[in-house]
Structure formats: C-alpha cells, structure tokens
Amino acid sequence: MNFLVVGGAGYIGSVVVGELVRSRRSAIILDDLSTGHRDAVAPLAYLIEGGLNDPAKLREAFTTKEIDCVIHLAARSIVAESVGDAAGYRTANVELPIRLLEAMREHGVRDIIFSSSAAVYDAGAPMPLHERSAVKPSNPYGATKLEFEQILRERTALGEIRHVTLRYFNVAGASIDWGEDHRGETHLIPLLIDAALGARGPVPIYGTDYPTPDGTAVRDYVHVVDVAEAHLRAARYLAEGGESATLNLGSDRGASVREVVRAVERVTGRGVPTVDSPRRAGDPPVLIASSGEARRVLGWRPQFGELDAMIETAWEWRRRFPEGYKA
Structure with a gap:
C-alpha cells in the first residue's frame, strides 16, 4: 500500500512513518517542517516539503505515487495557544484539511485516518470517556477537532470517503529512532x-x-508506538472493507x-x-x-x-x- 502521511515529520508522524517503512509500506510525507524535522524522516520515505496551503505541493503528494490511504496528522495542537488564536486554529485544523479532502476526491482516494483528540469531550462527563460520551470541547483546539470529525462523517454519508478517526489521549514516549523534539516544548x-x-x-x-x-x-498516557500501530491497523481495517469508525486511544x-x-x-x-x-x-x-x-474493532493491544x-x-x-x- 502507498500512504500519504500529512505531518509525517512531526513527533507522532515520524513514528507512524517509521512503522510503515518497517512493515514495507510506501510512505509519501507532506510536511512544511514548521514543527517537524527533516532528520525525523525515516529512510526510504519520500518527503515533500510543503503544506496543505500549497496547491502544487498537494498535487505532487497525490501524483508521486498512486495513494491508497491518507493519514492526516498535521495540526496546531497547543491548547493554551488556541485560546488566544481561535481563528488561526480553525484555519489550520479545519479549513486547510478540507483542501486535503478535495484533493482526495480529485485523485480518487477514499480512505483516511484522522488524528483527533480527547479534547473533543465534555470535561464534566463521567470517567472513563468512551466514544458515546458527551462532546463539548473546553478550548478552541478541541472545537476544531470536533468540527473536522463532523465534516468527515458528512463526507462519509455522501459516499465520498471512509474514515477511521482516532481520538488520542496524551501521547508519550519514543521509539528506538524517533522521539519528541518540539521547538518550544510544551509536553x-x-x-x-x-x-x-x-x-x-x-x-x-x-x-x-x-x-x-x-x-x-489527571491525564491518560498512551505510548507513541502503540498509537502508530493503531494507524496501521486502522488502514488495514479500511482496506479490508471495514466501516468508518471513531475510536479512543488511551491506556485506560x-x-x-x-x-x-x-x-x-x-x-x-x-x-x-x-x-x-x-x-x-x-x-x-x-x-x-x-x-x-x-481493541474490539482493530484488534489493537497496547504494548506499553x-x-x-x-x-x-x-x-x-x-x-x-x-x-x-x-x-
């Protein structure tokens, strides 16, 4: 399978790409390196330096190879920052990813794995949070994730795409080669x-x-390698005809x-x-x-x-x- 990984040079993206390459899948990365790192790109992966705001780079990402599945990881994701820049967060996390969906339609790609967040939930809901728990984001970051989730559901209902939305809780740890190195660390x-x-x-x-x-x-921490494994399982699940799904990823x-x-x-x-x-x-x-x-839908079993x-x-x-x- 050929994967387009948007944000594949970032913390989670680098580990996802590393796992794809290790399992002998082909990975095309679209990343503007604003928060990612060129040195975080796995050997054998192909990096296109650019973002969703660049039509030429987006076109290149879909034409370098015939893409089977998109993994969308790129986002602005700092909760405190989002409170002061709600409009900027909506542009990055909703408006630009809509361009990705349009490019998928243009190039006949239907499957997408979306990186969402526990920030979509109502913080007042009973714990633990399951996929049917109330959603009521307490910050603009969570609101943008929830809005794009809804767009995915609408596009799925129209028959345009199939998606697995993965709601991460707090991702932590490192693989052997790829780890966490943010400019202006907040984690x-x-x-x-x-x-x-x-x-x-x-x-x-x-x-x-x-x-x-x-x-x-109090937060639920989940290992980045386990998160990467969930992406591979989600892609396989869709390729085998699985229905669109929204799933939590945490240690419980x-x-x-x-x-x-x-x-x-x-x-x-x-x-x-x-x-x-x-x-x-x-x-x-x-x-x-x-x-x-x-665990039930994907057969996901965290190692950590x-x-x-x-x-x-x-x-x-x-x-x-x-x-x-x-x-």
Missing part, C-alpha cells in the same frame, strides 16, 4: 526530563486546586501531574524541580479513556501499559540524542 514528560538533566529550570505545575486526589490535573488509566513527576524521578534517578502555578485556560481537570472499542515504561523510552531517546534532531 510534560520531555519538560520534566529536561529539568532532571538540568537543561531547564523548574517545570510549572499548572493548577494545584483541581478536584483530584492531589489537586493536579489516569496519572496526575505530580504522579508523572515522581515517575520521571524514579526512571531517571534524579530530582525534578517544579513550581506550582495557576491553572491554564482550557485545561480540563481529568481525561481518562475507555479504549475497548479500538505502565507509565514508567513509557517514560523509560523517552529517557533513553533523550540520552541517545541529547540535542534532539539537531545532533
């Missing part, structure tokens, strides 16, 4: 690892007065920010400086998945269930590549 685990290494100062803990056992926000257990801090300290054997800070706008107190439907094991892979990658993709 908790790499920030804590940097602090443990003395590469940055104390890590802010945003919110210590949430209605949780220790007052800090929660960890508070303070619990993650302690886990990083255990794995690294180092103290991690933190500083208590006010809540951030748009952050829900608790998000925990029920991902049994992904324990938080410490996820952190160990991030720690190993950071030690191998202390400067990230700049090394």
